[in-house]
Amino acid sequence: MSPAPSTTRLPPRWTWNSLRLRTMLAILAWVALGIGGIWFSATRLFAKHVEAQYHEELEVHIVELAGLVQVGGDGRLSLIRPLSDPRYLMPLSGFYWQVNIDGGPSLRSASMTRGKLDEGVAHSAHILHHVESGPTGPAITYGMVRREPNGRLVHYVIATDQKLLDTTIGAFTRELLVWLGILAATLVGTGFAVVTFGLRPLDRLARAISRLRGGDSDSLRGRYPSEIAPLVEDLNAFIVHNSKSVERGRVEASNLAHALRTPLAVMIDEAERLALRPEAREAAHVFLDQARLMAQHIEFRLARASFAAAGGLPGAVSKIPDVLPRIISAMQRLHPDVAFKIEGDVNDAATLPVDPVDLTELLSNLLDNAGKWANDTVTITVTGETPCEIMILDDGPGLSPEQMMQACEVGMRFDEATPGFGLGLAIARDIAHSYGLDLTLRARPDGKHGLCAHVSQQSA
Numbered sequence: 001m002s003p004a005p006s007t008t009r010l011p012p013r014w015t016w017n018s019l020r021l022r023t024m025l026a027i028l029a030w031v032a033l034g035i036g037g038i039w040f041s042a043t044r045l046f047a048k049h050v051e052a053q054y055h056e057e058l059e060v061h062i063v064e065l066a067g068l069v070q071v072g073g074d075g076r077l078s079l080i081r082p083l084s085d086p087r088y089l090m091p092l093s094g095f096y097w098q099v100n101i102d103g104g105p106s107l108r109s110a111s112m113t114r115g116k117l118d119e120g121v122a123h124s125a126h127i128l129h130h131v132e133s134g135p136t137g138p139a140i141t142y143g144m145v146r147r148e149p150n151g152r153l154v155h156y157v158i159a160t161d162q163k164l165l166d167t168t169i170g171a172f173t174r175e176l177l178v179w180l181g182i183l184a185a186t187l188v189g190t191g192f193a194v195v196t197f198g199l200r201p202l203d204r205l206a207r208a209i210s211r212l213r214g215g216d217s218d219s220l221r222g223r224y225p226s227e228i229a230p231l232v233e234d235l236n237a238f239i240v241h242n243s244k245s246v247e248r249g250r251v252e253a254s255n256l257a258h259a260l261r262t263p264l265a266v267m268i269d270e271a272e273r274l275a276l277r278p279e280a281r282e283a284a285h286v287f288l289d290q291a292r293l294m295a296q297h298i299e300f301r302l303a304r305a306s307f308a309a310a311g312g313l314p315g316a317v318s319k320i321p322d323v324l325p326r327i328i329s330a331m332q333r334l335h336p337d338v339a340f341k342i343e344g345d346v347n348d349a350a351t352l353p354v355d356p357v358d359l360t361e362l363l364s365n366l367l368d369n370a371g372k373w374a375n376d377t378v379t380i381t382v383t384g385e386t387p388c389e390i391m392i393l394d395d396g397p398g399l400s401p402e403q404m405m406q407a408c409e410v411g412m413r414f415d416e417a418t419p420g421f422g423l424g425l426a427i428a429r430d431i432a433h434s435y436g437l438d439l440t441l442r443a444r445p446d447g448k449h450g451l452c453a454h455v456s457q458q459s460a
Contacts, residue, residue: 019202020195027191035184042176047169054165058142061085062158065097069156071148075104087111092136094161102153117141119155138162201225205232267291286333289326318359320350320382320390327363328380335371343381350388352455354435362431362439363390365424366453370394373451389456393444398451404441 061083068080077099082088087095088109098117100106108116115135121143134141139159146154201224208220219236223229268291274284328340352359370378373396381391399407408429425441432439432455440454 020199023195023199024191027195028188031184031187031191034187035180039176039180043169043173046172050165050168054140054160055142058140058158058160061088061097062142062144062156065099065158066144066146066156069099069107069154071101071152071154075101075152077101077105077107077154079107083109094136094139094164096135096139096160097156097158099157100155101148104152117157117159119143119157121157134159134161136161136163140165201228208232264291286329290330317351317386318354318356319348320352320388321346321348323356323359324363324380324382327360327367330364331367331371331378334368335374337376338371338374339377340367340371341377341379343379346382347385347388349385350382351386352390352435352437353387353457354431354437358431358435362428362455363392365428366392366439366455369424370396370451370453373397387457389454391455392453393446393450395448395450398443398449399441404451407441408439 064083068083070078070080072078083097085095087093088097088111090111091113093111095109096112096117097109098106098112098119099108100119106116106119112135117134117139118141121141139161141157141159143155143157146156148154204222205220205224205228208222219239220232222232224232268288271284271288271291274280275288277284324342324346328342331340332338354362367378367380370392371394374394375396377395379393381393383389383391408425429439436458438454438456438458440456442452442454444450444452
């Protein structure tokens with residue numbers, strides 16, 4: 001009897017961490033912004049045009065009114081004929097005019113059966129407008145003044161109810177909201193359909209990966225769209241290659257461990273014995289420190305090779321006071337004619353988010369390069385805490401800007417007579433970048449001859 005196939009449980013589709021929900025929220029946000037932008041701009045534009053139309057119409061009417069009004073010799077006002085707009089004849093129609101003469105009676109439109117307009121609006125020869133109180137509420141009021149030959153001032157005022165303008169704009173806004181609501185619903189529905197049907201192949205891929213992780217399959221199976229098919233093919237090829245590489249790595253790690261651990265243990269044992277002799281104690285301690293450092297390197301590399309298939313080693317933090325003195329001690333032995341000095345006090349909290357072994361390799365390469373080129377002194381400065389910054393300054397000849405740009409290239413050597421293979425700075429740069437650090441080479445900030453290597457956290 002064959003075993004029942006294992007069931008694959010997919011994660012919930014509409015969770016805060018799901019691609020569907022994120023995409024749908026993005027669609028909703030853009031629809032809201034788009035519809036809101038259309039509504040705002042359309043209503044503003046419509047209101048602007050309607051207001052401009054009203055204002056232009058009132059300006060024409062007040063000019064027409066000024067041409068139709070006659071002032072008699074006794075100061076009485078009369079109208080040659082009614083204005084061309086019949087709304088000024090309809091009682092309380094919302095369109096009104098009024099003419100006043102200093103010290104004389106006023107003349108009003110037939111539509112203004114009650115109330116009056118503020119003649120104070122008309123105080124200039126230019127047409128000016130305000131929102132004033134009219135016979136039937138707030139009104140857009142235009143006014144101007146003209147001087148008669150006898151010196152008396154005639155005030156011309158014309159107005160229309162603000163509510164007429166507001167009613168026109170409101171009707172447009174309500175109808176626009178209905179159509180924009182229909183458009184928004186259509187866009188959201190379309191977006192939901194695209195998200196639902198467009199992401200179904202990812203569900204199939206998730207089920208295939210789940211079967212692969214559960215041991216029910218040795219590869220990703222199924223038919224996928226052309227956008228995903230190359231990824232599936234590459235993943236299948238990577239699975240095969242990774243399986244073979246892991247197996248080879250484990251074999252090589254085991255062989256390397258067997259080949260190095262025993263001789264290294266013998267070297268450490270001999271160094272410990274030499275340390276018991278007074279005449280060889282100092283050299284034995286140096287030899288012992290370096291042998292232990294080699295053992296640490298070997299164990300770290302073997303562990304990295306052994307557990308690479310499990311996702312790599314977790315990140316670590318290096319305390320500079322624990323790492324730097326051992327490196328300086330080794331560099332002092334390697335370059336006895338150069339003084340390696342730490343400038344200032346190193347804060348006990350000074351750390352970098354780098355594994356201690358990798359940081360040792362990074363700083364060793366930088367200090368070794370500085371020791372090769374320095375005349376007398378290499379200065380190390382550590383500033384800050386977490387993360388700190390490290391500057392290594394030598395008093396050598398320094399580099400030109402062009403050489404600084406090339407110095408970290410693999411195999412780059414500016415003096416063939418100087419020992420080395422041109423890999424130190426390249427390795428240091430790669431280690432720094434792998435941990436999100438910046439390694440920059442520049443002239444010394446104090447203006448003296450030499451080179452400054454600066455290690456710091458990459459800026460966001």
